[in-house]
Amino acid sequence: WSLPLGSGLRPGGLPQGAGGPGNPSLDSSCFSSPAVNFLQELPSYRSVARRRTAILSRDRQSGTLLKPTDSYSSHLEGGITENLNSQSIRKYALNISEKRRLRDIQETQMKYLSEWDQWKRYSSKSWKRFLEKAHEMTTHLELWREDIRSIEGKFGTGIQSYFSFLRFLVLLNLVIFLIIFMLVLLPIFLTKYKITNSSFVLIPFKDMDIQCTAYPISSSGLIYFYSYIIDLLSGTGFLEGTSLFYGHYTIDGVKFQNFTYDLPLAYLLSTIAYLALSLLWIVKRSVEGFKINLIRSEEHFQSYCNKIFAGWDFCITNRSTADLKHSSLRYELRADLEEERIRQKIAERTSEETIRIYSLRLFLNCIVLAVLVACFYAIYIATIFSQEHMKKEIDKMVFGENLLILYLPSIVITLANFITPMIFAKIIHYEDYSPGFEIRLTILRCVFMRLATICVLVFTLGSKITSCDNGTCELCGYNQKLYPCWETQVGQEMYKLMIFDFIIILAVTLFVDFPRKKVRPICVPAGMPECADFASWKLHSLICIFSFLFFPQLSLLYTCRPSPRQFRASNSNFFFLLVLLIGLCLAIIPLTISMSRIPSSKACGPFTNFNTTWEVIPRTVSTFPSSLQSLVHGITSEAFAVPFFMIICLGFTLSVMGSHWRVLSRSQIRDKRYLIQKLTEAQGDMRN
Amino acid sequence: MGGSGSRLSKELLAEYQDLTFLTKQEILLAHKRFCELLPQEHRSVEESLRAQVPFEQILSLPELKANPFKERICRVFSTSPTRDSLSFEDFLDLLSVFSDTATPDIKSHYAFRIFDFDDDGTLNREDLSRLVNCLTGEGEDTRLSVSEMKQLVDNVSSRAREREGRLGLWLKLSLPQILEESDIDRDGTINLSEFQHVISRSPDFASSFKIVL
Numbered sequence: 001w002s003l004p005l006g007s008g009l010r011p012g013g014l015p016q017g018a019g020g021p022g023n024p025s026l027d028s029s030c031f032s033s034p035a036v037n038f039l040q041e042l043p044s045y046r047s048v049a050r051r052r053t054a055i056l057s058r059d060r061q062s063g064t065l066l067k068p069t070d071s072y073s074s075h076l077e078g079g080i081t082e083n084l085n086s087q088s089i090r091k092y093a094l095n096i097s098e099k100r101r102l103r104d105i106q107e108t109q110m111k112y113l114s115e116w117d118q119w120k121r122y123s124s125k126s127w128k129r130f131l132e133k134a135h136e137m138t139t140h141l142e143l144w145r146e147d148i149r150s151i152e153g154k155f156g157t158g159i160q161s162y163f164s165f166l167r168f169l170v171l172l173n174l175v176i177f178l179i180i181f182m183l184v185l186l187p188i189f190l191t192k193y194k195i196t197n198s199s200f201v202l203i204p205f206k207d208m209d210i211q212c213t214a215y216p217i218s219s220s221g222l223i224y225f226y227s228y229i230i231d232l233l234s235g236t237g238f239l240e241g242t243s244l245f246y247g248h249y250t251i252d253g254v255k256f257q258n259f260t261y262d263l264p265l266a267y268l269l270s271t272i273a274y275l276a277l278s279l280l281w282i283v284k285r286s287v288e289g290f291k292i293n294l295i296r297s298e299e300h301f302q303s304y305c306n307k308i309f310a311g312w313d314f315c316i317t318n319r320s321t322a323d324l325k326h327s328s329l330r331y332e333l334r335a336d337l338e339e340e341r342i343r344q345k346i347a348e349r350t351s352e353e354t355i356r357i358y359s360l361r362l363f364l365n366c367i368v369l370a371v372l373v374a375c376f377y378a379i380y381i382a383t384i385f386s387q388e389h390m391k392k393e394i395d396k397m398v399f400g401e402n403l404l405i406l407y408l409p410s411i412v413i414t415l416a417n418f419i420t421p422m423i424f425a426k427i428i429h430y431e432d433y434s435p436g437f438e439i440r441l442t443i444l445r446c447v448f449m450r451l452a453t454i455c456v457l458v459f460t461l462g463s464k465i466t467s468c469d470n471g472t473c474e475l476c477g478y479n480q481k482l483y484p485c486w487e488t489q490v491g492q493e494m495y496k497l498m499i500f501d502f503i504i505i506l507a508v509t510l511f512v513d514f515p516r517k518k519v520r521p522i523c524v525p526a527g528m529p530e531c532a533d534f535a536s537w538k539l540h541s542l543i544c545i546f547s548f549l550f551f552p553q554l555s556l557l558y559t560c561r562p563s564p565r566q567f568r569a570s571n572s573n574f575f576f577l578l579v580l581l582i583g584l585c586l587a588i589i590p591l592t593i594s595m596s597r598i599p600s601s602k603a604c605g606p607f608t609n610f611n612t613t614w615e616v617i618p619r620t621v622s623t624f625p626s627s628l629q630s631l632v633h634g635i636t637s638e639a640f641a642v643p644f645f646m647i648i649c650l651g652f653t654l655s656v657m658g659s660h661w662r663v664l665s666r667s668q669i670r671d672k673r674y675l676i677q678k679l680t681e682a683q684g685d686m687r688n
Numbered sequence: 689m690g691g692s693g694s695r696l697s698k699e700l701l702a703e704y705q706d707l708t709f710l711t712k713q714e715i716l717l718a719h720k721r722f723c724e725l726l727p728q729e730h731r732s733v734e735e736s737l738r739a740q741v742p743f744e745q746i747l748s749l750p751e752l753k754a755n756p757f758k759e760r761i762c763r764v765f766s767t768s769p770t771r772d773s774l775s776f777e778d779f780l781d782l783l784s785v786f787s788d789t790a791t792p793d794i795k796s797h798y799a800f801r802i803f804d805f806d807d808d809g810t811l812n813r814e815d816l817s818r819l820v821n822c823l824t825g826e827g828e829d830t831r832l833s834v835s836e837m838k839q840l841v842d843n844v845s846s847r848a849r850e851r852e853g854r855l856g857l858w859l860k861l862s863l864p865q866i867l868e869e870s871d872i873d874r875d876g877t878i879n880l881s882e883f884q885h886v887i888s889r890s891p892d893f894a895s896s897f898k899i900v901l
Contacts, residue, residue, distance in 0.1 A: 090709055090784065093797040095767050096777040099707045136711055149900065157895050304862045305869055305886050308816070309799065310893035311823050314755060314786060315900065322754035326825030333824065333858045340861060 088128065143167055153317040156325060158572055165576045172281060176274040183270040187254040187261050201253035201260060203609055212476035212602040234406045234496055249606045264606040264616045271591075278584055279649060286577035287656050307332065335435050342434045361431050371423055372449065375416040376456045382412040383460040383493075387482065409493065410500035413453045421446045447579055451586055457497075458590045461490055466598060477599030477611075485604040487594075585646075592642050695719075696733060708784035709794075717901050718783055721749070722776050740773035751899050756822040760802045786899035795897045796887040800880050810877035816866065817859050824855065 089099045089106070110118055139145070144167055152160035190196045230236070254261040311329055316322050349357070386408040404411075424445045428438050465486045468479045483489050596614040600607035607613050621632050696704075696719055704715050723731045725745045730736070743762050752758045765782045766774055774782070784790060785798045804811055805818045870878050870886040878886075887893050 089707055091791055091794065093794055095765070095781050096704075096707055097767070100703075103707070132711075157892070161895075304866050306890045306892055308819055308823060308862075308866070309803070309883075309887060310890045310896050312756065313896045314757075315751075315896075315898045316754050317750045319754050322756075323825070326756075326823070330824045333820075333855070337858060337861065 088125075143170070152313075152315050154321055156313045156316060156321060161573050162576070165573065168285065169580075172278060175277065179274045179277070180270050183266045183273075184249070184263070187263070187266075188249075188251065191254055196256065198254050198256045200251050201255050202250075203252045212480050213608070230402065230406070233403065233499060234492060236492065250604065250608075252606065252609065262616075262620065264610070265620055267606055268595075268613060268616050271595075275584075275588055275591075276645075279581075279588075282577060282581050282584065283649065283653055286574065286581065287653070339434050339436060346434075357432055364427050364431055368424065368427060368445065371420060372452070375420065375449070375453065379409060379412050379416065379453055379456045380460050383409045383457060384464065387461075387464055407496060407500055409457055410497045413457065413497070414500065414504055416453055417446075417450055420449050443575075451583060455586060455590075457493065458490075461493060462590065462594070462598070465490075476602060478601065480601075480603070483601070485601045486598075487601060487605055490594075704780060708780055709787045709789045710780065710784050714783065714787065714901070715780065718780060719776065721901060722779050725749075737776055740768055740775050741779075742773045746774050746779075751901060756825065757802055760805065764798065764801045783899065783901065786897065788898065788900070792888065792894055793884065795894065796884045797880065799887065799893075799897060800883045810879050811883065812877045813863060816863060817855075820855060820859060 089103050092099060092102065094102065110121065113121075144163075148160055148163050148167065151163055187198070191198045191200060249263065249267065251263055253263050307329075313325065316325060386405055389405050421442070424442050428442055431438075433441065465478050465483050466473065468475075468481070473479055478486055594613075596612055599611055600613050602608050607616065610616055610619070621629055624632065696716065701712055701715060704710065705712060708715075710718070719736065722741070723736050725741050725748075726736060726739055730739060743759070743766075746762055747753065747758050752761065755761070761782065762774060763771055765778045765785075766772065767778055768775070785794055800811070803815060803819050805815050806812075811819075867876065867878070870882050873879075873882075
C-alpha cells in the first residue's frame with residue numbers, strides 16, 4: 001500500500017505514515033505525517049517561507065526535506081544532505097547541545113566545499129555578526145527603553161503600545177524642531193550673535209497704507225507685577241517678541257558672502273517640509289495596522305485564534321497585573337457570549353420591534369447632534385466674547401477676571417470635552433447595539449467631538465479676522481483694527497489652549513487621580529490628540545509631549561488600574577495613528593487656506609512685502625530662467641498643487657492596501673486550486 | 689569557589705552568541721541570575737554549567753512567577769532525563785526563544801509545544817480547553833481566595849460552577865470556529881504546520897510572546 005498522494009511528494013528521510021489499508025476515503029490516518037509535507041507544498045506557504053529566511057531547505061533532485069522546526073526529536077542523522085543551508089544555526093528549533101552537533105557537522109562539511117564557497121560562507125557570517133553588533137548599538141540609543149520595558153512588565157503590551165506611540169510623537173516633534181531650527185532660526189542666530197560675517201536685509205514697505213503697518217505694542221506706563229504672569233500665560237508682551245511667535249521674524253533676508261538667504265521662502269518651505277514629513281512618517285507607520293485592521297476578512301475567527309494563542313502577555317512580571325489580565329480575559333469571554341446572545345436576539349427581532357429600534361436610534365442621534373451643535377455654539381460665543389474683551393486695559397480689570405476672559409475658549413472647550421463623553425455613554429445604552437459596536441461608536445463620537453471643537457475655534461478666529469465693520473476688508477485685506485498681526489494672535493490662542501491643557505492634566509493627575517487610586521479602575525489616554533494636532537507648533541510642542549509622557553507615567557504607576565476591557569496592542573496602535581492622521585489632515589486645511597487666501601499681516605512677520613504668504617513662491621519662480629519658469633507655471637498653481645499632493649498620498653496608501661489585499665486573495669485562490677488538483681489526483685490513484 | 693568574579697570565558701560567550709538569539713549582555717545577565725538560584729558553594733563557572741536547577745527554584749524567578757504557563761515552559765525546555773530541572777543551557781534556550789530577535793517561526797514552534805499539554809504532537813479539544821483554563825486563571829495554579837476554597841470544600845461552589853459553565857459555553861461557541869479556521873486537514877486537531885499558519889496571521893503574537901530578564 002503506497003501512499004495515495006501522487007508524485008509531488010517524496011518524503012525521504014522521514015517516517016512513512018502509511019495509510020490504513022482498505023480505507024477508501026482520505027481520512028486522518030493517511031495524513032499523519034505526509035500531511036506535514038503536503039502543507040509545506042502549498043504555494044502560499046512556500047511563498048511565505050521564501051520571503052522569510054527559510055528554515056527548511058529543499059533539495060530538488062532527491063526531494064529530501066529538512067524540517068528542523070517540525071519534529072520534537074532531532075532528525076539530524078536522517079535528513080541532512082549536501083544542500084545544507086548556511087543559515088545561522090540559531091534558527092533551528094533544537095536545544096543547544098543539538099545545535100552544537102549540527103554546527104560541527106556543518107563545519108566538517110565545509111571542508112568539502114571549494115575555497116570560494118568557504119570564503120563566501122565566512123564573509124556572510126562575519127557580515128551578519130557586524131550587522132547584529134550595529135543593531136545592538138542602535139537599540140542602546142533608543143529613548144526610554146528601560147522605562148517602557150518596565151511598563152510592559154507591569155501593565156502589559158496594550159499600555160506599552162500607548163507609550164511607544166508617545167515616544168514616536170516625541171521623536172517626530174524633535175525632527176520638526178530641527179527642521180525649523182536649521183532652516184529659519186540658525187541664519188538669524190548666526191547673524192545676530194555675529195558668528196558669521198553676514199548681515200540682515202530689510203526691504204522697506206512700498207506704498208502701503210500707514211494704517212496697515214501700525215502695530216501698537218503693549219502699553220507703556222504703570223506695569224503691574226502680575227502683567228508678567230499674564231504675559232507668560234497668554235503669550236503677549238515679552239513672549240511675543242521671542243522666536244515662539246510669527247511676529248518676531250521681521251527680517252527679509254540674510255546676506256552671506258556669496259548669496260542672499262531668502263528668509264520668507266525658507267519659512268514657507270520649512271512649513272511645507274515638516275508637514276510632508278509628518279504625513280509620510282505617520283502613513284508609513286500605520287500601513288501595518290491598516291493591513292491588519294481593514295483587510296480582516298473573517299473578524300470572528302481571527303479574533304478567536306488571536307485571543308487564545310496570543311492572549312497572554314508573557315512579559316508580565318507583576319502578580320497583580322497577571323490577575324488583572326486573567327480577569328480581563330474572563331471579561332472578554334463574557335463579552336463574546338454577550339455578543340452572541342445579542343446577535344441571536346437581533347436575528348429574532350420582529351419587524352415592529354425593528355421599526356421601534358430604528359426610530360429610537362434616529363431620535364437619539366438627533367439628540368447627539370443637538371448636543372454637538374450646542375457645544376459648538378458655546379465655543380463660538382466664548383471665542384468672540386474673549387476676543388472682543390481682551391483689549392480692555394489691564395488696570396480696569398481684576399486679575400482673575402482678566403485671566404478668565406483670556407482663557408474662556410479653552411475653558412469651554414475642555415468642559416465640553418469632559419461632559420460630552422458622559423452624555424454619549426448614557427445615550428448609547430438606549431440604542432441597543434452589541435457591546436463591541438457600542439464602544440466603537442462612543443469612541444468615534446468622542447474623537448469627532450474633540451477634533452471638531454478645535455475646528456470651530458479656528459473657524460471662529462478665521463471669520464473674525466476676515467470680517468470688518470464695513471463688510472469686506474478693503475483697506476488691508478483683513479481686520480487690522482482688531483488683528484494688526486493676526487498670525488501672532490491666532491498663535492496666542494493656540495498657545496493658551498496648550499497651556500491650559502497642560503495645567504488641567506497636571507491638576508487632574510495630582511488632585512483627582514491620586515485620591516481616586518483604588519476607587520475607579522479606569523485608565524484611558526485622554527487629551528492627547530489635541531497636542532498631536534499642533535505638533536506643528538514649533539518647539540514648545542516638545543514641552544507638551546514631555547508633560548504628557550511623564551505625568552501620565554507617574555499617574556499610571558501610582559494610581560491607575562487598567563480598564564476591564566482588553567486593551568490589545570495592535571488595535572490601539574492602529575487607532576492612535578488613525579486619529580493622529582486625521583488630526584494632521586485637519587490641521588493642514590486651515591493652514592493652506594490662511595497661507596493662500598488671507599493676506600499676510602503688514603505690521604509684522606516676514607511676509608509684509610507680499611500679498612499672501614504663498615506669493616513668495618511665484619515671486620521666487622519669476623527669478624528663474626524663463627524656460628524653467630514656464631515649466632513650473634505649467635505644473636503648479638495654487639489650486640492644483642495641494643489637492644494633487646493629497647491625492648498622491650491617498651493613492652499611495654490605497655495602493656499599498658490594495659496590493660496586500662490582492663496578495664491575500666491570490667494566495668488563497670492558489671491554495672484552493674492546488675488542493676483541488678491534489679484531491680483529484682489522489683482520487684484517481686485510489687481508483688486504480 | 690563561588691564568588692562575584694566568576695564570568696564566562698570569551699570563547700564560550702561567542703559560542704552562545706552564535707547558537708542563540710541573545711546578546712553578550714543578556715547572556716551574562718542570564719548567567720548571573722542563574723547562579724543566584726544555586727546554593728552559595730556551587731556558584732563557580734564550571735559548576736554552574738553542569739548544575740541542574742529544580743523547577744521550584746526556576747519558578748521563583750519574577751519573570752516566570754506570574755505566568756500561567758510556567759510549568760509547561762519549564763517542561764518543554766528541560767533536557768534532563770527526568771524532565772524536572774533546567775541546566776544553564778536550557779535556561780539560555782528558553783531566553784533565546786523568548787527574546788526580541790527570535791524569528792516568528794521559532795516562537796510559534798515552541799508556542800505549539802507549550803500549548804500541547806499532553807505532549808502528543810497535536811492540539812486537540814482537551815489541549816485547547818486547558819489552554820483557555822490557564823488564560824482565565826482557572827488552571828492548575830489558580831490561587832483561590834479563602835471564601836472560594838471554603839465554597840469548593842463545601843461543594844456549594846456555585847460561582848466556580850458558573851464560571852465553569854461559562855467557560856464550557858465559550859468553548860462550545862468558539863472551538864468549532866477555531867478548528868474551522870486552523871484545521872486544514874479536518875482531522876479535528878491542530879498540528880504544527882496548521883498552528884504556524886494561523887499564528888502567522890495573528891498580529892499580536894510576536895509582541896506578546898516575549899520574556900526579558
